[in-house]
Amino acid sequence: MLLNKHGETAENENIIIKDVDGLTLHDDQILPYAYWLTQKAEIKQKLNRVSIWLDSHDDIEALSDDLSSIDLIALNFPKFGDGRAFTMAHLLQDKFGFKGEIRAIGHPIADQAQFLFRCGVDSIDIPAAQDPAIWVKEATRMSRFYQRSAENITANSKY
Amino acid sequence: MAPAKQIKPLKNPVSVTANLLLKGSTVYLKADGTWSDDIANSAIAHDREQETALLALANITEKTQYVVGAYSFDVKIIDGKATPLGMREIIRAKGIPTITPDGLTSKPEWQNQFTKSNASSHKI
Amino acid sequence: MSLQQSIQQAAQKEYSPTAPAIAPKNVQMYKYDQFDDEFITQRIDQLRSQINRRLAGELSEDEFKPLRLQNGVYLQLHAYMLRLAIPYGQLNSTQMRALAYIARKYDKGFGHFTTRQNIQYNWPALSDIPEILEDLQKVEMHAIQTSGNCIRNTTSDPFAGAAADELTDPRPWCEIIRQWSTLHPEFAFLPRKFKIAVNAAEQDRAAILYHDVALQIIENDQGEMGFKVYVGGGQGRTPVIAKLVREFLEPQYLLSYLDAILRTYNMLGRRDNLYKARIKITVNETGVEEFSRLVELEWNRIKDTGFNLPEEQKQTIFKHFELPEFELHQYDAEKFESKKLKNNGFDYFVKNNTFAHKQDGYTIVSISLKPHGGIPGDISADQMDLVAQLADDYSLSEIRATHRQNLVLPHVKLDDLFILWQKLTKAKLAAGNIGLLTDIIACPGLDYCALANARSIPIAQMIAEHFDDMKKLNDLGDITLNISGCINACAHHHVANIGILGVDKKGEESYQVTLGGSSRSDADIGKIVGPGFSGDEIVGAIETITNVYLAGRTNNDETFLAYYRRAGQTPFKEALYNVA
Ligand code: HEM
Ligand code: SF4
Secondary structure, three states: OEEEOOOOEEOOOOEEOOOOOOOOOOOOEEEEHHHHHHHHHHHHHHOOOOEEEEOOOOOHHHHHHHHHHOOEEEEEEOOOOOOHHHHHHHHHHHHOOOOOEEEEEEOOOHHHHHHHHHOOOOEEEOOOOOOHHHHHHHHOOOOOEOOOEHHHEOOOEOO | OOOOOOOOOOOOOEEEEEEEOOOOOEEEEOOOOOEEOOHHHOOOEOOHHHHHHHHHHHHHHHOOOOEEEEEEEEEEEEOOEEEEOOHHHHHHHHOOOOOOOOOOOOOHHHOOOOOHHHHOOOOO | OOHHHHHHHHHHOOOEOOEOOOOOOOOOOOOOOHHHHHHHHHHHHHHHHHHHHHHOOOOOHHHHHHHHHOOOEEEOOOOEEEEEEOHHHEEEHHHHHHHHHHHHHHOOOEEEEOOOOOEEEOOOOHHHHHHHHHHHHHOOOEOOOOOOOOEOOOEEOOOOOOEOOEOOOOHHHHHHHHHHHOOOHHHOOOOOOEOEEEEOEOOOOOOHHHOOEEEEEEEOOOOOEEEEEEEOOEOOOOOEOOEEEEEEEOHHHHHHHHHHHHHHHHHHOOOOOHHHOOHHHHHHHHOHHHHHHHHHHHHHHHOOOOOOOOHHHHHHHHHOOOOOOOOOOOOOHHHHHHHHHHOHHHHHHHHHHEEEEOOOOEEEEEEOOOOOOOOOOEEEHHHHHHHHHHHHHHOOOEEEEOOOOOEEEEEEEHHHHHHHHHHHHHOOOOOOOOOOOOOOEEOOHHHOOOOOOOOOHHHHHHHHHHOOOHHHHHHHOOOOEEEEOOOOOOOOHHHOOEEEEEEEEOOEEEEEEEEOOEOOOOOEOOEEOOOOEEOOOHHHHHHHHHHHHHHHOOOOOOOHHHHHHHHOOHHHHHHHHOOO
C-alpha cells in the first residue's frame, strides 16, 4: 500500500528488486542502485519508466548527472532510526532538482510519515502487516509547523 | 565459522524483573507467570535452562504490554527467598533511592549506606 | 503576611495552573501566540495516541522508545522520568508554581534541576504524562525534544539579559533556534543527540564549548554583531572541546548555517556505533577542515535560497525580550556594608551568590540548590512556591535555572538583598556556596538511573557534610567538583577541577578521580589521577586533594586550577597514593 502526503492510499504496483540474478527488466521494477550504476545504458534503452532504490549509505551525489533519466527514486530505511533518508530526499529535491517521484521504502514508522513528506518524499510504501489507518492519520497529524516544507511551501507554517 | 559460544553455568541463582509498562514501577516474576512488587515472591532459577524458561514466561506478559524490559539478575537465597545481589538491584528492590529528599518518606534501613556490610553484599 | 504564613498558604493552596494564584507581571520572555498553543495541543494528542498504540501492541518498545524520548520520557530504575524543557533556563513565577503543582500532583513532591537548565520528575506514571503536558501547556511549557537523537533544548547564559558583562542578550537568538529546531522534519532522527548553546557574555557560564554547536556572540571590527561558530564539543565517554569552524557568521544567516551543519552531520555521522555517533567523532574522523569545508559548501548552496528568518519576524521575537523598566533608586551603600559586617552569612552570600547587573542598583542573585547535606539540584514543591513568591516580590517575577543546577533571581534591587537573604535563610535556600567546592554538580546516579554504575548523590552529600566550614570553603575559593555515576558524564565530571566518576569494580561501587578540567573559556579535560576509591574513602581523598592545594599554592589568589596547571599531578599522586 502506498501513502501520499494528503493521507491518501493507493495500491502499490511496484516490485523492489533485491536480487538481479537472471532478471528480466520490467517497467514496474525498482532496481538496486548498484545495478543501475553498471547497467545504465541497457536500462535506459529497455525501460520506459526507470525506478531505482538507494540504501541509506549510498552516495546520492554520484547520481546527480543521471536524474533526468530516472522516474522514481526509492530511499530505503534499513531501520527506522536511520534518518539519512530525510536529508537524501531534501537534497534530491532541493539540490539536484529531481522532478520524479521520491518514495520511502523499508522500515519507516508511521510517526515519521509527515516528516518524510515535509522533506520532499512523495510516497511511502507502508510496510506490510501494518495498519494503513494509522499511517493515514499520522500523515496529516500536525497542521502547525515552525519550518517551511520542501519547495519552501509556507502553508500552515509559522514563517 | 566462529566456534559455538560456550554457555557458562550460572554463577548465582537468578530471578527475573521488569518494570510495569503503565506505571514504570519495579516488579518481579512469580512462578505462575504473574508479577509481584516484592522480590521475596519471585521465582528463582538455578541453572541456565530454568533461567531461559523464566525469561520465556516473562516474555508472554511482555507481549501483552503489561511489563517492559524483562531481564534476569543475580540473587542470593535467604530462607528460601530471593534477595538482590549488587547495589543496583538492592536499590531497585527497595523501590526508593538510598537518599531521602523532601517528600519521600525516610527509610531507616538506608542508614550507613557506605558501611562495608551493605556495599559488599555482592560477595557471598 | 509573614514569610512563614505565605509558605504555608502556598503549600496548602490547591494551586491549579488554570487559575494562577498570582498572575505573573509582564515578564520579559517569549510568550506563546495561538500558533504555538495549537502546535502544543497537536503534539500532546500525538503523544497520547502513541501511548495508546504502545498499549495496544501496535508499537513495539523499540519503536516507542525514541518517540517517548523525544517527549522527555525515560524509564529509570524505579519509575518513568519526565524531563521538561526550560528554554535557555528562563522561567516566570507562574511557571515555577506550575512546576510545584506538578511535583505535588504527579510526583513525590519534588523536582530535580539538571545541567542542561531543565527540570526532571522522577516518579510520573506513563499514563499521567499527557495530562502533565496539558497542565504545562497552560503555562506555556513543554517537554519536546528534551531527549532523543534530535536537537535538544538550547542552553545559554543563566544571567542573560541581566549580566553586566554581556555584549547583547542571547535569549532572542536562543528562541529563534528553539522554534527552528522544534520538530524540524529533517533532523528528528539524527545519528545521536544534538545540543546547541549560545553565549554573549565575557564569562562562559553555559559551558558552551562542550556542546555540539557553540555560538559565541561577538562584535567584529566594524562593530557589527555576529556569531563565532564552534562545532563538535561534547562529553559522554569521549570528552571533546568544540572546534572553531567560522570566525564570524552574519546573524541573518544563522538558520541556514545551522541547517548546513546539521545536514552535513546527518549524512556523515556514524550509525554503526552508538558511542561514535556524536558530531564530535564525525568532526574528528573527517577532520575539522574537511568538515567545515563541507558545511560551507552546503551553506553557500542554501544561504540565499534556504530558510533564514525574515527580518520582520526576527524583530517580533526580539520584542518579547525587551528589557524591563528598572526602577532608578537610591541604594544605601553604607547600610548595606554594615549588614555585611554584622552578618557573616550575608557577607558570604553577597560575595559568592551575587553577580554584577547591567543596571546600577540591581544585582543578580544565585540561589544555591546545594544546601548543607542536600541533594544537588533537588528542590521541593514548597521551595518552588517560595522561589516563585520571592521572584514576584524581588525579581520582576523572573527566575533562571543554571547549568550548575542552581536557580537565579536575575533582577534584584540591592536594597532588597538583605531581606531576600533572610527569607531564603528561613527556607534553607541561602547557602552562600556558589562557585565553591560544595556547589557540586551531581547526576542522579545509581539511586535513580538505569545506566549507572555507582551512586552520585550520597557522595555529594558526604562531601558537603565534610566540608561544612564556610571559612574553609571560602579559603579554598573557586573550585568545581562534579560527580557522574557512569561514563555518560551527565554531571560533566570531565570538565570539573575535581571530577568524580562512578565505576563498577567487580560489582562494587568505586570512584575514579580526575583533576584539572574546566568548562569555562579556558576549557580543559581533567586527567585521571590514579586508581579509584571506595565510597568510604572518597571523602578522605578529596580532603587530601584540597590539602595539597592549600599547602602548595603560592598565595590566596592562585586558584586550585591555576595551582594544578603549575604543579601538575605529581604532588596529588604523592599524597593520595603515598608514592615517594
Ligand atoms: C536519569 C536519567 C538519565 C539518563 C538515562 C541519561 C542518559 C544519558 C546518556 C546516555 C548520556 C550520554 C550520551 C552520549 O552518548 O553522549 C548522557 C549525557 C548527558 N546527560 Fe544525561 N541522563 C540522565 C539524566 C541526566 C541528568 C539528571 C542530567 C543533568 C544533571 C543530564 C545531563 C546530561 C549531560 C549534560 C550529558 C552530556 C552531554 C554531552 O555529551 O554533551 N542527564 N545522559
Ligand atoms: S552519568 Fe550515568 S549514572 Fe549519571 S545520570 Fe547520566 S547515565 Fe545516569
